Amino acid sequence: MNLVTFWQHLSTVTVDSIYETNHYRERISLRFGEEFAKEVYDFIFDCVPVAIIQQSEQKFKVSYQYDIDYDLTIICGIKEGNPLKLSLISCYKVASKRRQREDEQKQEQ
Known part of the structure; x- marks a missing residue:
């Protein structure tokens, strides 16, 4: 699957087409707590990614x-089928300055 196809699939994903791996569940629980899982779904459904x-x-x-x-980074896999399944593999926060150029960071300060 290429990036364009993934982007199109991501914009039409539903709760029923998302699968949480054991690794994902463990990491969410350890890093953020169980309540945070709902927040991850809110990002997937309601926000536009800043990077893929x-x-x-x-x-x-x-x-x-x-x-x-901070940015919230979600590692996703695609499982072929009808419909396609979005598999959540891992999730973590990373400093947003890692994706921004140095001159953009200076403008924000």
Whole structure:
């Protein structure tokens, strides 16, 4: 699957087409607490990603702006079928300045 096809699928994903891996559930629980899982779904359904990187044929790294200092990064896999399934593999926060150019960071300060 290419990036364009993934983007189109991501914009039409439903709750029923999302699968949470055991690794994802463990990481959410350890890093953020169980309540945070709902917030992840809110980002997927309601926010526009600030970055999408294709890691392999069926795996993508999707980043959303979480707040002024951090992005929320979700590692997703695509499982073929009808309909396609979005598999949540991992989730973590990363400093947003990692995706911004140095001159953009200076303008914000």
